[in-house]
Structures are given as C-alpha cells and as structure tokens.
Amino acid sequence: MPARKPSCTAAKPGRLKRRPEFLRVASSGRKAAVGGVVLQALARADTEPVRLGFTVTKKVGNAVVRNRTRRRLKEAARLLLAERQVVGADLVLIGRDSTRARKFTALQGDIRRALERTGV
Known part of the structure; x- marks a missing residue:
C-alpha cells in the first residue's frame, strides 16, 4: 500500500484574478x-x-x-x-526585472521582509 502524504493544516491560499481585485489592493493597501519584488497588501476584516x-x-x-518570473514568485x-x-x-506580488536573476533564497527573503514592512 502506498504511503500517505501528511495532511497539511494550513488552508490553501486563494487567488486574485480579476482586475478590480488588483485595483482595490493597489488603491487601498x-x-x-x-529587492526583487514589490508587495501590495490589504488587510480584510475576516479570518479567511x-x-x-x-x-x-x-x-x-x-x-x-514574464511567465518564468511569475512562476518564481508563485513558488x-x-x-x-x-x-x-x-x-x-x-x-x-509584482515582479521586477531583477526578480528573474535574483537568487531564490534572496527572493524569499525579499518577500518575507515585504510582509513585515506591510504589517501582514
């Protein structure tokens, strides 16, 4: 019998896909x-x-x-x-020209610092 993967307790993040959602975060967040990334963050009044x-x-x-840069950001x-x-x-998360050449660990550090700066 194949080994089971451990269940993850963290909920899977949702996605923003529509232009009005992006514009709301950009205007109010x-x-x-x-470094290699720009983060826009908007707090919601829920626990989703x-x-x-x-x-x-x-x-x-x-x-x-652009797709390679987006995939690096997603991962x-x-x-x-x-x-x-x-x-x-x-x-x-907005990818910059420097995002694609940035070392992956540095990119993760950039996102971590951006989260701290925005208070998320």
Whole structure:
C-alpha cells in the first residue's frame, strides 16, 4: 500500500484574478518594494486564508520571461506561506526585472521582509 502524504493544516491560499481585485489592493493597501519584488497588501476584516495575486509587466520582457518570473514568485510565496500562516489579507506580488536573476533564497527573503514592512 502506498504511503500517505501528511495532511497539511494550513488552508490553501486563494487567488486574485480579476482586475478590480488588483485595483482595490493597489488603491487601498500598503506597499513595500524590497529587492526583487514589490508587495501590495490589504488587510480584510475576516479570518479567511490569504488571497494572492501575481503580476509582471511587459517592461520585464517577453511572455516567456514574464511567465518564468511569475512562476518564481508563485513558488517563493508558496514556500513562505507554508511556514508562516497569514489570514485575512489580500496580497499582490509584482515582479521586477531583477526578480528573474535574483537568487531564490534572496527572493524569499525579499518577500518575507515585504510582509513585515506591510504589517501582514
């Protein structure tokens, strides 16, 4: 019989996908630019799991480069949120040109510091 994976107690983060959601976080939330990432955070008045949005502008490069940058942000956020429980917030991570060349551990540190600066 195959080994079972241990159940994870942390709730899976939701996603921000619609433009009005991103605009609400940008207009009402707090912003922190650290190293290779910009974080916009908006606290909600609930205890639901964190909701994440990712964006990379065309200034960063073509579609292949932007998608690679977005995937790096997603994985760094996934690993960080697995060790640190965040609830009641909407977060938007914005990739910069330096995000793709940044060492992965440094990228995780950038996100961690940005979370601290925004108070999440």
